[in-house]
């Protein structure tokens with residue numbers, strides 16, 4: 302799928318806003334205010350010498366300096382990114398887009414970039430939602446789409462070596478030909494790539510069964526301005542700190558991950574999805590914690606709160622009311638790659654859950670990538686829609702959820718929002734919380750969201766959550782991340798960056814505040 306710049310989703314399969322949603326927007330005071338999109342205007346790009354350096358490495362035909370190519374690589378897909386795109390904001394337009402085809406070409410560009418006066422932004426799928434593709438100064442984007450090969454599949458060890466530019470669906474297709482799966486299905490699956498998964502520590506919808514992406518990576522190759530680093534000689538090692546974990550989540554600040562070795566699993570021959578009803582989010586929370594701590598975990602485990610359940614269910618009777626008005630309660634989805642596990646269902650039943658059967662589960666499975674498609678039509682209607690996420694230990698989850706919800710409602714008070722929440726990534730010791738916010742746009746929706754996000758970030762910090770469970774740091778979370786880890790940790794990361802990237806050409810201003 303080729304994403305349309307500034308608009309999420311497969312352009313061949315757009316989603317229309319359901320009429321019920323249009324009606325609901327009226328209750329939120331949403332009025333059609335969205336301005337007509339503004340076309341971008343160009344500005345001078347690279348010098349002849351810079352273009353010549355890049356062309357010598359990758360071939361002139363793989364260096365694009367036209368406005369369309371650069372505009373389509375401008376920032377990612379957060380709501381503020383989309384709004385700035387609509388406003389024709391070119392302040393973070395790349396000066397050129399370069400398409401290397403191999404590790405060696407990436408390495409040659411990074412080795413020569415300081416001398417050529419170039420800052421470099423790695424771009425795998427371009428789906429960042431935290432300002433990960435927008436550095437503070439002029440730059441070239443290295444689009445890794447030509448690094449699209451499965452280099453090796455080791456069936457004995459059950460590992461695959463995948464290049465950074467392999468998109469999620471392509472990775473699954475390559476593995477499926479040999480009977481395997483990676484099992485990584487983030488909601489951005491249609492657009493995101495292997496390199497971005499690793500660089501931003503992605504977590505997919507099947508994380509209960511397959512783990513986060515950083516748990517799947519057993520090895521990687523990193524090109525830096527100082528040279529190449531290969532990590533992951535064995536699945537585990539006591540030979541010093543695990544440097545793979547230093548690169549995972551480094552978001553291009555240290556170098557470019559050109560390939561990863563990932564753990565793979567046999568492709569399941571059957572899958573089962575079903576819905577469960579709980580009386581309240583709190584009872585559902587106790588049930589999913591029970592599964593996370595004592596098992597047996599399914600592959601997919603999600604729990605929506607009351608607001609998300611009400612907003613997402615077209616038919617409230619799915620929850621079993623039967624009277625046309627629904628019966629309240631919250632919806633959980635469980636899924637199994639492989640045989641159905643009755644023991645999981647028994648835990649949910651013992652915790653007060655009611656099995657709603659396969660239909661709600663199948664509805665979720667079929668639409669699992671479609672919810673974000675609604676954001677652009679909602680923006681068109683004058684609504685502000687955005688998501689944010691965090692994680693915490695179980696004991697802090699209830700207070701964290703309340704604090705973030707109150708912060709968002711308080712900050713968006715003049716345009717009262719709907720705040721939806723779900724849990725979709727669980728661990729023995731805690732879980733993530735994922736919030737969706739919908740309200741009427743103010744006259745300045747970008748500043749409106751930034752104010753709300755600042756309030757939410759503060760609430761997360763105060764309530765003991767982390768600034769990101771899986772979206773990463775980028776520029777949006779940079780300052781909050783520095784506060785979260787403290788000045789000595791920031792200094793240590795700066796020292797690593799300085800060792801690998803002494804001229805600060807790699808994704809400047811991403812991850813760490815510029816000193």
Ligand SMILES: Cc1cc2nc3c(=O)[nH]c(=O)nc-3n(C[C@H](O)[C@H](O)[C@H](O)COP(=O)(O)OP(=O)(O)OC[C@H]3O[C@@H](n4cnc5c(N)ncnc54)[C@H](O)[C@@H]3O)c2cc1C
Nearest residue numbers: 425426427428429433487488489494496497503504553558
């Ligand atoms: C609609 C939508 C839904 C989403 N759902 C999820 C979800 O369910 N789970 C989840 O984890 N995330 C989700 N995201 C966020 C995003 O998809 C993830 O962060 C993903 O891992 C980014 O992958 P990408 O290939 O698009 O990376 P990019 O956006 O290209 O890059 C992300 C960051 O890493 C850097 N980078 C990219 N490639 C490399 C590389 N090879 N080496 C070093 N640095 C690199 C970039 O410069 C940038 O800073 C969602 C985003 C959208 C728009």
